[in-house]
Amino acid sequence: MTKIMIVDDEVDLREMLNLYLRKEGFVTETACDGQDLLDKIDSFQPDLVSLDVMMPGLKTTEILEKLKEKTCKPKIILVTVVRYSEAEKQIIFQTGNVVDYITKPFDLDDLLVRINKHVGSAQKLDAASSGIY
Secondary structure (H helix, E strand, O other), X not given: OOEEEEEOOOHHHHHHHHHHHHHOOOEEEEEOOHHHHHHHXXXXXXXXXXEEOOOOOOXXXXXXXXXXXXXXXXXXXXXXXXXXXXXXXXXXXXXXXXXXXXXXXXXXXXXXXXXXXXXXXXXXXXXXHOOOO
């Protein structure tokens, strides 16, 4: 099963994403900010992190730097209200394990496509092999 950690300070968005991704067959965990992510990441061992860029506390760059020190090295999709230029994207993707970003507001199906692009559809393969499909 593919594990995804959802990190966002907006409770409603975090819970909506949690329910949606669980419904799609992912194993999920949530975190309310960067420190909460750092506290939970080693025990949860996510394959991918959906990381809100604008949260109180640690800055995104600090979070990405601290993640480099962790054993678990998940892929990261940044969730932001900012549209980045091509030059900014190059810098962002050279930082840590950032593989993609999506801007708010976003379509849930678009997020799902991006997730499957980076971690595959292992949960659907698991379901098919177990006869659940």
